[in-house]
Amino acid sequence: MSGIRPEDYEMMRAWSALMVERVMPMPPGLNPELHPIACLDKMAVTSPARARQGLAMMVGDLVEASHCLQGNDLLELDASLREANLPTLSDIRVRFDRQIRRVLKAGKIRTETDYYAVRNSVDGVSDEADSANLWKLLAEFEARSAKDSATPPA
Known part of the structure; x- marks a missing residue:
């Protein structure tokens, strides 16, 4: 932690x-x-x-x-935190969520569980470097997933 x-x-x-x-x-x-x-x-x-x-x-x-907060509920909460000049929940998730920190450290999203944890947090991340890195990792995972699903089973 x-x-x-x-x-x-x-x-x-x-x-x-x-x-x-x-x-x-x-x-x-x-x-x-x-x-x-x-x-x-x-x-x-x-x-x-x-x-x-x-x-x-x-x-x-x-x-x-608050792990189940996502979509509009998360955006609403992030907005109220931002209005109070406090870090957003999305920013705090990146800092304190072990799963997201593990993904950032590994530099790769390995599982769907990791994918959804990152996806549920990335929209409200205000740190530009973290945000850009998380979006890049999401895109790489999506590209790998699309390639894997297009490959016929052996």
Whole structure:
């Protein structure tokens, strides 16, 4: 899991607070002290390093909990995050999603599962280098898939 740098803490805390409300709303009547952001804030007072670790785990959980968001729902959420001057979910998926990081590291999409994970995230990626690389990997996979399906079985 990618860590949270001290200089990114406040931004990622704000991102997580917005995402908790959108993706994992807390049950009505929850004691405010038990809200994940309140727990994180309490931890940050005594151990900023542990709070960054906890925040990284929270971000990872939020990415996993939002894996089914795609299409217009993802574009809508990305737009609201962008309006709040926060990273988009698509950008965070690239940074924190193990599957997408593995694809980027390998420089190749090997499976349909990887293909759909990348495809579901690439539209909202704002980092031009990551976006261009992911689109290139998608095109290469699609070309290989088309070639494989055109080859008759032996």
